[in-house]
Amino acid sequence: MSSTSTPPADRTEATEATGPAGSAGPREVADGYRAGRTLPVRVELIRQLKRRRTMMMGGILFALPFVLLVAFRIGGEPGGANNQVSLMDSATASGANFAAVNLFASAGFLLVVPVALFFGDTVASEAGWSSLRYLLAAPVPRARLLWSKLVVALLLSLAAIVLLPLVALAVGSVAYGWGPLELPTGGSLATGTAAERLAITVAYVFVSQLVTAALAFWLSTKTDAPLGAVGGAVGLTIIGNVLDEVTALGDWRDFLPAHWQYAWLDTVRPDLDWTRLIQGTSLSVTYALVLFALAFRNFSRKDVVS
Structure with a gap:
């Protein structure tokens, strides 16, 4: 007597499943499973907001305007030397x-640190905690995992860069009054x-x-050490700043x-000139897209053992 077996109602057959090495093969997944969810x-985002390093970085950026305020109170009113007035002199x-x-x-260094931290700590920290393989076994598709972490890192970095001038504007308005921007x-x-x-200015920064x-995001997919990814990104950024001071490089700079x-200093001029802002934006976006693509490509082929 023959009988026909039917698959369980809560299981469906997936025709494509990508393993660590990129090989495809059949697997069974629960009914209702959606990779995008x-x-x-x-x-x-909630996970990252609860982390101590996020709170500490937010506290540092929040405190900086108060530190500068105290410095001006102790040091007196800033003034230009030789009748030359700079932006700092009009603080x-x-x-x-x-x-x-x-x-x-x-902008030159302090804001580099939280950005490098939020992006360099994405994948490398999961690997360092040996939780990355469990996330992928959940199963969370690799592209989905990387995309979620990328969006959260972007949000946290934007919040860090917006937080500083907002607090500074509030502190400065209380201390020095709300008035026009003196050029x-x-x-x-x-x-x-x-x-x-x-x-x-904030958008350009x-x-x-x-x-x-x-750069930090790409390095985070290459190493299991978060400090290596963060430090590598900060170090290469510093090297870029040093090379920019070498005038012998000429137009290569x-x-x-x-x-x-x-280039955002062009915004504190009577007539706003967009030329340098557009050039800097196009260069940054081009480099960033290439490095983000390399990160996704590397992680999709990486043999995850941590």
Whole structure:
């Protein structure tokens, strides 16, 4: 007597399954399983917000405007030497000036650290905790895992870069009053125009940090040591800044992201010139897209054992 067996109602046959080495083969998955619903961005974001390093970095960025405020209180009003006025010299003119000075003081290095940390700690930390293989066995598709972590790292980096000028603007407005943005070249910008220029500045600083972010993200897929990915990205960023100071390189410096990191200073001029801002943005986005693509390519082929 023959009988025909039927598969269980809660199982379906998956025709494509990619293993660590990229080989395809059949597997069974639970009914209702959707790869796109695994490791939601909301869940990953909550996980990262609860981590101590996120809280510490937020605390440092929050405290920086107060540190500068105390420094100006102790050191007195800044003033230009030889009748030359810089952006730093106008820090106490208004809250807008104080916010711009905070960005100027931190864009070169301080803001590099949280960006490198949030991106370099993505995959490498999971590997270091030996939890990466369990996430993939959940199963969370590799591309989905990497995409969720990328989005969260972008959100945290943007929040870090926005937090600093917002706190600085509030602290500066209380200490020095809400007023126009006094320009180092002379003249001033009305409060509404100043707010727009500060928004453009923050957006550009974020875009200019994408190269460091993508570099740290790519290194995070190459190593199981988070400090290696973070330190590597910060170190290469510093090397880029050093090379930009070598004037003998001539026009070759135009291909260095560091060469355009202070292009946002064009926003604190009477007439906004978009030329350098556009050049710096296009270079940063190009490098970032290449490095992000390399990260996804490397992780899709990586033999995960941690």
